[in-house]
Amino acid sequence: MGAIYILWLRELKRYVRSRVQIVVSLGQPCLYLMALGFGLGPVFQQAGHGSYLQFMAPGVVGMTVLFSSVFSGIAMLWDRQFGFLKETLVAPVSRMQIMIGRTLGGATVAVIQGTLILIICLIAGFRPHSWFAIPLAFLFVVMIAIVFAALGTAIGSVIKDMQGFQLVMNFLVMPIFFLSGALFPLANLPLAMTIITRLDPLAYGVDGLRGVLINTWHFSLAFDVALLAGIAAVFLSAGAYLFTRIEA
């Protein structure tokens, strides 16, 4: 148990100590928020869908949590080859405990990032339909964080070098973001798109966030929660399995 705690704490320390990193990683979602939020705003409004800022803010929160949690898992790649990971792999601690500590730590950092971005959205003019929605939104942030921290751990256990990392970023993480409904509504899409977006775990997270915050649902609360929980279980199992298979 002590091992899980200290590895979790380590992820938090790393986050809190890198002030530049915090600012930089919040910069990208801010850019999307500002540029697209205010840029596409008028067009979205004209199309009769209301305020684009309101629409995309939950998406931006989801995006932040996605990137932060996957990153923390993939950062294992760095640790893996010639850093800290070997120290943990050779210690008399079960792989499971190490994996849980790291994954929970990465998820916690992602939740903090998501919360910070939510605050920034509020400053930018985003207004949830009810302030009681915030705790529920938090629930979705936590679930998204766990789902993708587990995915990050699974991927981080498999890729061995920077090229793998770039492949994953461009062909997995970016599509997950763009096809999640973070930036555009999932209704009335061509059949192919509808199918693909249904396969995107983040779609359920973003829909949950958006539903809870501004009461615009594409699926439903129960459906989103159930699906996210199920996907989290699958990814956590996959992550645990792959992590225990690492040969240092």
Place this chain on the structure above:
Amino acid sequence: MISVSNLVKKFGDVTAVDDISFDVAQGEIFAFLGPNGAGKTTTIKMLTTLLRPTSGRIELDGLDPTVKQKLARQRFGIVFQDASLDNEQTAYENMDLHGVLYHVPRKVRAQRTEELLKLFELWERKDAYVKTFSGGMKRRLEIARGFLHTPKILFLDEPTLGLDPQSRNQLWTHVKRLNETEKTTVFLTTHYMDEADRVAHRIAIMDHGKIVAQGTSAELKEQTGADSLEAAFLALTGSSLRDEGADSKDRLRQMAQMFQRR
């Protein structure tokens, strides 16, 4: 303390470790010498539960590490060739974390950490981030950390690679002192013949996956009629170059050097 019999490791068609056998007594300092690609690192990885042997027997302090992994790991410490410290934490935090992972009770942890950091002359920098440490300091910290849980065996994989003579000398002074006071068995691999000569009680020379000679430094010199260990080594392993390709680890290392802040 360490007993290896007919150890073999194959990676597909390649036999990295080809039927080696050796014993290391308690409290001994044992050096494993060999050219690049001889199989030294593979052997250490098998001894330290990081790789499963293809066949053969290993016994560490009476335990089979392939069966009783956690128990065996508690008994040994290892300092890798590449630093395995957490650069974003302080020296003290690194020691503490190691202590938690190795189930050292809190009071003992604090006491041993202070003891070892003072011995390795790092106590003044205990609250400094490891990323601010020089190569020599990092290595000293890693070795101090390796001793934290009072292991029976300490594995050192090329411990002084890249260090200046003062650091190397100091490092071995401390290791030898701990070897004498705590009776820790030390198993090291190195390229530095002079060190192996000075420090090790017994030496094994490995080449192409096999052990070609074993014994004290004096015995090896006598066996090959050489006057220095280096000459004996070259006599046993030949003078041709052992070039290896850069593997993914080397590429990552190059990448890391690119991104390191100076």
